[in-house]
Amino acid sequence: MHAPSMIDRLQAELATFGAVVVSHGTVVCHTEPPQLLGAVTLLQSQFAFDVFLDVTAVDWPNDALRFEVVHHFYSTTNKIRVRLKSRVPEAAPIVPTLRPLYGSAAYMERECHDMYGIQFDGNDDLRAILLYEGFVGHPLRKDYPKQLEQPLVPYRF
Amino acid sequence: MGIAINPLSGLPSSASAPGSKIPNPIRTSLTDHEREGSVIVNIGPSHPATHGTVQIVAELDGERVLRTDVHCGYLHRGFEKECEDHTWHNLIPYVDRLNYCSALINDFAYCDAVEQLMGIEITPRTRYLRTLLSEYSRLCDHLTCVAASMMELGAMTAFLYMVMVRDYMYEHLAALTGARVTYSYGRIGGLADDLPLGWLTRLEEILRQYEDFIGRVHGLIDRNRIFIDRMRGVGVISTADALNWGFTGPILRSTGLPIDLRKDTPYLAYSELDFQVPVGINGDNYDRYYVRMREMDESVHMMRQLMDMLPAGPINVDDRRCIFPPKTLVYNEIESLINHFKLVMEGPSVPPGDIYVAHEAPNGELGFYIVSVGGGVPHKVHVRSPSFVHMGGVHKMLNGYQLADVITTFGSVNMIGGECDR
Numbered sequence: 214m215h216a217p218s219m220i221d222r223l224q225a226e227l228a229t230f231g232a233v234v235v236s237h238g239t240v241v242c243h244t245e246p247p248q249l250l251g252a253v254t255l256l257q258s259q260f261a262f263d264v265f266l267d268v269t270a271v272d273w274p275n276d277a278l279r280f281e282v283v284h285h286f287y288s289t290t291n292k293i294r295v296r297l298k299s300r301v302p303e304a305a306p307i308v309p310t311l312r313p314l315y316g317s318a319a320y321m322e323r324e325c326h327d328m329y330g331i332q333f334d335g336n337d338d339l340r341a342i343l344l345y346e347g348f349v350g351h352p353l354r355k356d357y358p359k360q361l362e363q364p365l366v367p368y369r370f
Numbered sequence: 371m372g373i374a375i376n377p378l379s380g381l382p383s384s385a386s387a388p389g390s391k392i393p394n395p396i397r398t399s400l401t402d403h404e405r406e407g408s409v410i411v412n413i414g415p416s417h418p419a420t421h422g423t424v425q426i427v428a429e430l431d432g433e434r435v436l437r438t439d440v441h442c443g444y445l446h447r448g449f450e451k452e453c454e455d456h457t458w459h460n461l462i463p464y465v466d467r468l469n470y471c472s473a474l475i476n477d478f479a480y481c482d483a484v485e486q487l488m489g490i491e492i493t494p495r496t497r498y499l500r501t502l503l504s505e506y507s508r509l510c511d512h513l514t515c516v517a518a519s520m521m522e523l524g525a526m527t528a529f530l531y532m533v534m535v536r537d538y539m540y541e542h543l544a545a546l547t548g549a550r551v552t553y554s555y556g557r558i559g560g561l562a563d564d565l566p567l568g569w570l571t572r573l574e575e576i577l578r579q580y581e582d583f584i585g586r587v588h589g590l591i592d593r594n595r596i597f598i599d600r601m602r603g604v605g606v607i608s609t610a611d612a613l614n615w616g617f618t619g620p621i622l623r624s625t626g627l628p629i630d631l632r633k634d635t636p637y638l639a640y641s642e643l644d645f646q647v648p649v650g651i652n653g654d655n656y657d658r659y660y661v662r663m664r665e666m667d668e669s670v671h672m673m674r675q676l677m678d679m680l681p682a683g684p685i686n687v688d689d690r691r692c693i694f695p696p697k698t699l700v701y702n703e704i705e706s707l708i709n710h711f712k713l714v715m716e717g718p719s720v721p722p723g724d725i726y727v728a729h730e731a732p733n734g735e736l737g738f739y740i741v742s743v744g745g746g747v748p749h750k751v752h753v754r755s756p757s758f759v760h761m762g763g764v765h766k767m768l769n770g771y772q773l774a775d776v777i778t779t780f781g782s783v784n785m786i787g788g789e790c791d792r
Contacts, residue, residue, distance in 0.1 A: 236723070236724075236725070237486055237487075237725050237726075237727075239725075239726055263613045263614075264613055264616060264618070265616055266616070266728075266735065266737060266754055266759075267726075267737060267739065267752070267754040267759075269739060269750075269752045271724075271741055271749070271750050272750075283739065285726055285737070285739070285754070287735075289613065289627065289629050289634075292634045292635055294726065294728075296726060315614060315616070316611075316614045316615040316616070316762070316763060317614070317615050317616030317759055317762055317763060319762055320758065320759065320761065320762025320763075321616075321758075321759065321762065324758070328450070338399065340396075340397050340399070341396075341397075341443070342441070342442065342443055343442070343443040343446045343791055343792070344443060344446065345395035345396065345443070346393065346394065346395055346396060346397050347393050347395075352448060352451055353450055353451055355454075357451075359448075359451055359452070359455055365393065365395060
């Protein structure tokens with residue numbers, strides 16, 4: 214598998230961006246939105262993290278910083294995964310976009326914006342992707358009722 | 371092929387027709403014409419030649435595709451929202467419906483994620499059985515994909531050969547799980563049931579039939595002039611582009627990069643198996659066809675090894691947090707009755723924490739990111755589905771080729787609506 218020294222080096226370097234732990238074999242860094250781009254640039258340029266796997270958010274309705282934006286990266290050379298977490302408040306749920314670094318960010322950030330209303334600063338194409346144009350609200354937020362329906366075409370009974 | 375788009379509004383002409391009150395569900399990014407005299411057409415979301423329900427708005431110069439805007443989401447059914455309202459066990463049938471061509475791999479990846487969070491180590495028999503069934507599912511999935519993409523080129527015989535074999539497999543899996551397509555066979559900490567008598571004997575028969583028919587397909591297709599003309603050099607993607615746009619699985623391997631989670635970060639019993647990772651050369655449609663064909667052979671090779679390695683023993687771990695007690699005890703003993711009741715009403719208790727677990731699905735990296743706050747209901751279940759990420763980069767393979775190539779390229783990407791739109 215991967216050399217342990219690589220994970221140690223990664224932990225030491227990522228520590229400048231926030232607290233780092235290793236959880237279930239994944240390096241997890243709790244960073245902040247202003248530091249995110251720096252951390253990702255470091256991952257891409259120094260540690261060959263060439264695949265941007267996933268971005269999503271976790272809703273913690275009782276916290277002041279309500280949303281936890283979670284990025285996952287994978288290095289095809291070192292076979293390591295990294296998770297970056299950054300907390301944003303409900304009033305300004307803004308994190309920088311990764312569009313300039315990874316092409317795959319375009320679609321995945323659109324999904325995260327659909328579901329949680331996270332704004333990706335610098336991504337000017339946050340059109341609806343899994344939802345439709347005109348959908349009101351963000352369905353994966355905990356305060357969105359599961360039963361609420363927004364039919365495009367009125368029901369015919 | 372499709373309906374015309376009004377160049378001023380960017381909407382299909384029918385939607386902006388007077389009297390029409392239904393708003394257009396999509397907003398295309400192709401509102402201005404890149405080239406004088408080009409035409410913007412809309413293909414899908416419901417079109418007989420596209421796999422799944424997906425909409426492609428394309429700007430055409432004659433028959434050549436200049437730009438495309440791919441839009442998905444027509445099969446969105448709130449999977450992740452629904453998961454937050456069910457116990458860890460009850461959402462297994464939903465997980466099946468992500469990639470319905472290889473539902474068992476979804477089951478096992480999800481169960482693996484929950485088990486790792488609970489700190490459960492599954493029994494050896496279950497570990498080998500899950501590996502065997504994962505490869506069986508991969509075989510079914512690749513057969514479907516290759517058969518369908520050849521049928522779209524008119525290769526009806528090859529399609530029927532492969533789908534016939536796949537149907538033997540579906541019937542065979544129904545004998546094991548009770549369902550042909552959506553099995554709900556995985557359980558947290560084990561499996562729904564052990565193998566029925568004679569199941570492995572029938573498996574070997576089916577594998578022989580598979581080899582017979584796949585040999586005929588190779589003979590019909592591999593050096594077929596029509597097939598090569600339509601597939602070779604079409605839908606080309608480079609390794610750098612594939613990585614940048616998040617491609618994994620057969621599409622990434624078709625560009626020549628041997629990236630396979632079964633080799634790179636082995637899970638289940640893959641570290642004990644002898645298998646190769648087939649790669650392509652050009653990253654075109656033909657390479658993707660051939661990579662899938664070779665992967666099926668490797669899957670059969672692995673399944674034969676696993677049939678020999680399969681140990682006897684229990685299939686479920688002995689852990690009362692997630693495994694139901696035997697029915698006889700539930701009826702005769704108060705502790706087991708309470709245990710059964712708590713598992714049904716409250717669900718398995720998963721300790722607080724989060725985990726990302728990825729398995730190599732037939733289409734690429736299938737990841738489950740699950741968050742638990744303790745208790746029987748997930749706080750969040752997120753699926754990193756390969757199809758969705760592939761839809762974000764598929765325009766790299768469509769732009770610059772003929773309109774008719776959209777069909778073949780899309781077939782070789784094997785977009786599965788269930789996991790793409792969730």
